Amino acid sequence: xxxxxxxxxxxxLANLGGLRCANACFGVAMRYVLVSDSMKFILRLFxxxxxxxxxxxxxxxxxxxxxxxxxxxxxxxxxxxxAQWDKIIATVGNDESEETRTLAVRELSRVPGIHSFLxxxxxxxxxxxxxxxxxxxxxxxxxxGKTFAVRVRRRGNHPFKSIEAxxxxxxxxxxxxxxxxxxxxxxxxTINIEIDQNKAFVITNKYKGMGGYPVSSQGSALSxxxxxxDSGVSTYKAIHRGMKVSYLFFNMGGTAHELGVKQESYFIWxxxxxxxKVRFVTIPFERIVGQILEKTHHGVRxxxxxxxxxxVGSRIAxxxxxxxxxxxxxxxxxSSQTVTNLNHIxxxxxxxxxxxxxxxxxxxxxxxxxxxxxxxxxxxxxxxCGVISDHPNVCPTREFVxxxxxxxxxxxxDDAVEKAVILDIKEIPENTNKLQExxxxxxxxxxxxxxxxxxxxxxxxxxxxxxxxxxxxxxxxYKVASAFGNLDNLKTYALYCDQGVMSLMQARELKEKGYHxxxxxxxxxx
Numbered sequence: 001x002x003x004x005x006x007x008x009x010x011x012x013l014a015n016l017g018g019l020r021c022a023n024a025c026f027g028v029a030m031r032y033v034l035v036s037d038s039m040k041f042i043l044r045l046f047x048x049x050x051x052x053x054x055x056x057x058x059x060x061x062x063x064x065x066x067x068x069x070x071x072x073x074x075x076x077x078x079x080x081x082x083a084q085w086d087k088i089i090a091t092v093g094n095d096e097s098e099e100t101r102t103l104a105v106r107e108l109s110r111v112p113g114i115h116s117f118l119x120x121x122x123x124x125x126x127x128x129x130x131x132x133x134x135x136x137x138x139x140x141x142x143x144x145g146k147t148f149a150v151r152v153r154r155r156g157n158h159p160f161k162s163i164e165a166x167x168x169x170x171x172x173x174x175x176x177x178x179x180x181x182x183x184x185x186x187x188x189x190t191i192n193i194e195i196d197q198n199k200a201f202v203i204t205n206k207y208k209g210m211g212g213y214p215v216s217s218q219g220s221a222l223s224x225x226x227x228x229x230d231s232g233v234s235t236y237k238a239i240h241r242g243m244k245v246s247y248l249f250f251n252m253g254g255t256a257h258e259l260g261v262k263q264e265s266y267f268i269w270x271x272x273x274x275x276x277k278v279r280f281v282t283i284p285f286e287r288i289v290g291q292i293l294e295k296t297h298h299g300v301r302x303x304x305x306x307x308x309x310x311x312v313g314s315r316i317a318x319x320x321x322x323x324x325x326x327x328x329x330x331x332x333x334x335s336s337q338t339v340t341n342l343n344h345i346x347x348x349x350x351x352x353x354x355x356x357x358x359x360x361x362x363x364x365x366x367x368x369x370x371x372x373x374x375x376x377x378x379x380x381x382x383x384x385c386g387v388i389s390d391h392p393n394v395c396p397t398r399e400f401v402x403x404x405x406x407x408x409x410x411x412x413x414d415d416a417v418e419k420a421v422i423l424d425i426k427e428i429p430e431n432t433n434k435l436q437e438x439x440x441x442x443x444x445x446x447x448x449x450x451x452x453x454x455x456x457x458x459x460x461x462x463x464x465x466x467x468x469x470x471x472x473x474x475x476x477x478y479k480v481a482s483a484f485g486n487l488d489n490l491k492t493y494a495l496y497c498d499q500g501v502m503s504l505m506q507a508r509e510l511k512e513k514g515y516h517x518x519x520x521x522x523x524x525x526x
Contacts, residue, residue: 039091039092039093039096039100039101039104039119040089040090040091040092040119040120040121040122040201041089041090041091041092041104041108041117041118041119041120042087042088042089042090042117042118042120042194042201042203043087043088043089043090043108043114043117043209044087044114044115044116044117044118044209045060045061045064045086045087045088045113045114045115046113046114046115046211046212046213047115048213049061057085059217060113060213060214060217061083061088062083063113063214063215063216063217064088064111064113064114064214064217065081065083065088066275067111067112067113067214067215067216067275067276068081068088068090068111068275069081070274070275070276071107071111071274071275072092072107074270074274074275075103075107075274076103077092077093077100077103077104077107078092078093078094079091079092079093079104090108090117092104101119105119105205105207108207108209109207109208109209109210110210110271110272111209111210111214111275112210112211112212112213112214112215112239112240112242112272112273113209113210113211113212113213113214113215113217113242114209114210114211115209115211116206116207116208116209117206117207117209118192118194118201118203118205118206118207119203119204119205119206119207120194120201120202120203120204121134121138121201121202121204122199122200122201123199123200123202124198124199124200125198125199125200126198128160128165128168128169128172129172130200131165131169131193131195131200131202132169132172132173132176134200134202135169135173135191135193135202136172136173136176136177138202138204139173139189139191139202140173140176140177141177142189143173143177143178143179143189144177144178144179145178145179145180146179146180146187146188146189147179147180147181147182147183147186147187147188147189148170148173148179148181148182148183148187148188148189148190148191149166149170149182149183149184149187149189149190149191150165150166150167150169150170150173150190150191150193151166151190151191151192151193152165152166152169152193152194152195153192153193153194153195154194154195154196155194155195155196155197156195156196156197156198157197158195162195165193165195169191169193170182170191173191192206210240210272211240212239212240212241212242213240213241213242214242215239215242215243215244215273215275215276216242216243216244216275216276217242218241218242218243219243219244219323219324220243220244220245220246220320220321220322220323220324221238221243221244221245221246221317221322221323221324221325221326221354222245222246222247222248222281222313222316222317222320222322222324222325222326223235223238223245223246223247223248223325223326223327224248224249224250224309224313224325224326224327224328225247225248225249225261225264225265226249226250226261226328227257227260227261227264227377227378228328228378229328229362229365229366229369229374229375229378230328230329230330230333230357230365231327231328232264232268232328232369232372232374232377232378233328233356233357233365233368233369233372233374234326234327234328234355234356234357235247235265235268235326235328236268236272236368236372236374237356237357238326238354238356239268239272239273240272241356243324243326244273244276244278245269245273245278245326246278246279246280246281246320246322246425247261247265247269247278247279247280247281247425248281248283248313248316248325249261249262249265249280249281249282249283250283250285250309250312251282251283251284251285251286252285252286252289252477252478254477254481254505254506254508254509255505255508255509255512256504256505256508256509257505258282260377260380262280262428262431263377263428264374264377264378265280265425265428266280266425266428266429267373267374267377268372268374269425271372271373272372277424277425277426278425279320279422279423279424279425280422280423280424280425280428281316281320281420281421281422281423282420282421282423283312283316283416283417283419283420284416284419285308285309285416286477286478286479286481287412287415287416287478288305288308288408288412288416289305289478290476290478290479291408291409291412292304292305292308292408293456293457293458293476293478294457295404295407295408296404296405296407296408297400297404298391298392298458299391299392299393299396300392300393300396300400300401300404301392302334302335302336302341302392303336303341303344303345303393303396303401304401304404304405305336306336306341306345307344307345307347307348307401307405308412308413308416310325310345310346310348310349310353311348311349311413312413312416312417313325313349313351314348314349314350314351315350315413315417316417316420317351318350318351320422322351323351323352324351324352324353324354325349325351325352325353325354326354326355326356327353327354327355328355328356328357328365329342329355329357329358330355330357330358330359330360330361330362330365331358331359333362335392335393335394336392338394338395340394340395340396341394341395341396344396344398344401347398439504439507439508439511439518439519439520440519440520441500441504441519441520441521441522442494442519442520442521442522443522443523443524444523445467445470445494445521446492447469448491448492449470449491449492449493449494449519449521450470450471450472450473450487450491450492450493450494451465451467451470451471451472451473451493451494451496451521452473452475452480452484452493452494452495452496452518453465453472453473453474453475453496453497454475454476454477454480454495454496454497454502454503454506455474455476455477455496455497455498455502456476456477457474457476459498460474460476465496467523473487473493477497477502477505477506480495480506480509480510481506481509481510481513484510484515485515489517490517491517492517492518492519493517493518493519494518494519494520494521495507495518495519495520495521496520496521500520500522503520503521503522504520507519507520
């Protein structure tokens with residue numbers, strides 16, 4: 001009753017303009033004590049934690065707490081955390097500079113396992129007047145001409161209930177600041193306050209978190225990443241679900257392609273998963289691609305390529321102690337992704353294959369790539385697959401696929417695994433920090449230029465290239481690196497492919513190896 005009476009008195013005095021009397025009545029004084037000058041954040045845990053048992057819940061909170069420390073180390077800000085049953089209180093930095101605040105907010109919003117978080121002013125209090133003394137200057141100026149409501153979340157033993165605290169503090173705001181009154185249903189301004197024992201937290205900002213599970217809480221996986229829209233999004237989704245993800249790249253397009261994929265992989269890790277140490281693995285795949293193109297039936301080349309990737313990926317996963325492979329495949333998106341062919345692909349893997357995008361539409365995948373920041377990589381680095389057929393078999397028998405595979409050398413998988421290059425992902429910036437020589441691209445050939453057709457044999461056969469006055473040499477892209485040195489080094493070679501992607505990649509790689517008698521030929525379309 002006393003609380004209700006004080007709320008009523010505040011309302012009446014405000015209407016009568018007796019603000020000084022109201023202030024005296026409440027005895028508002030600076031009795032609160034700010035705990036520190038550091039920034040405080042209350043981190044709300046991901047909703048699914050509420051259904052976990054106590055041991056599991058404690059383990060997930062412990063993982064998230066450690067991840068927060070690791071992220072702060074990687075992004076150069078200090079953090080102290082206090083884990084509680086339903087939230088984590090994080091103290092950031094030793095100052096309240098805008099630079100530190102912006103950095104902390106950005107990084108906390110990218111840590112998997114945080115549903116949302118609140119920026120707060122923390123202080124000790126004796127009476128509700130003390131809370132108003134802090135909250136008033138923060139919220140008061142924004143109330144003019146607007147309705148408002150006070151929301152209080154309380155934890156601990158107090159002589160008042162949460163609803164009583166809301167009424168009391170609301171009365172103080174109504175008395176001290178111009179406003180359009182209280183509206184509990186649809187307020188234009190909501191004043192959020194949390195009380196924990198003798199401490200109060202006045203909420204100054206709310207932020208959305210990434211959600212999901214803490215990274216590494218759901219095991220380790222190896223993501224097959226190619227640089228396209230799909231593999232970047234599937235990697236993100238695995239991280240979001242709490243997996244510790246390393247990266248596996250099958251190099252079929254040369255050094256330039258590898259550098260691009262490394263940069264995208266580092267971007268994903270640095271932004272969403274820098275709390276854990278992971279690896280980037282490069283597998284030279286030119287020999288395997290070459291044998292698929294030369295020895296197998298065109299209708300099942302795509303399936304055989306994926307099966308070889310799974311065999312190699314399984315071996316690398318076991319070496320890195322990863323429990324699953326992640327791919328960006330979606331049912332029906334291309335011929336190798338029919339249910340029949342996915343079954344053929346999975347049958348050769350020794351670890352579970354997870355497909356986060358298996359039922360997603362392509363446009364939804366592209367939209368997600370823009371949201372998470374990987375679309376720019378995909379657009380500037382088109383996903384290339386040199387094993388494409390005009391008439392792929394969408395439902396081949398297992399026996400036919402295996403018979404075609406048997407035509408290839410038996411040591412291909414062992415050879416690829418042996419040549420794997422494993423890199424700590426933290427080393428990628430230094431690893432890729434080298435200038436790539438630009439390659440001249442021409443629309444018309446100079447006298448004496450020799451055209452080097454780097455298309456796959458099927459494409460070259462289907463649409464032979466002939467340019468009057470110029471010799472054309474067919475050299476499939478997977479042979480360029482090893483065979484270019486056998487050509488006459490006194491001649492200039494213009495590398496050609498249909499889209500200009502593979503020819504540019506191969507030309508850049510040759511430049512890096514020290515060859516300069518080359519260019520890229522991109523004839524203008526009529």
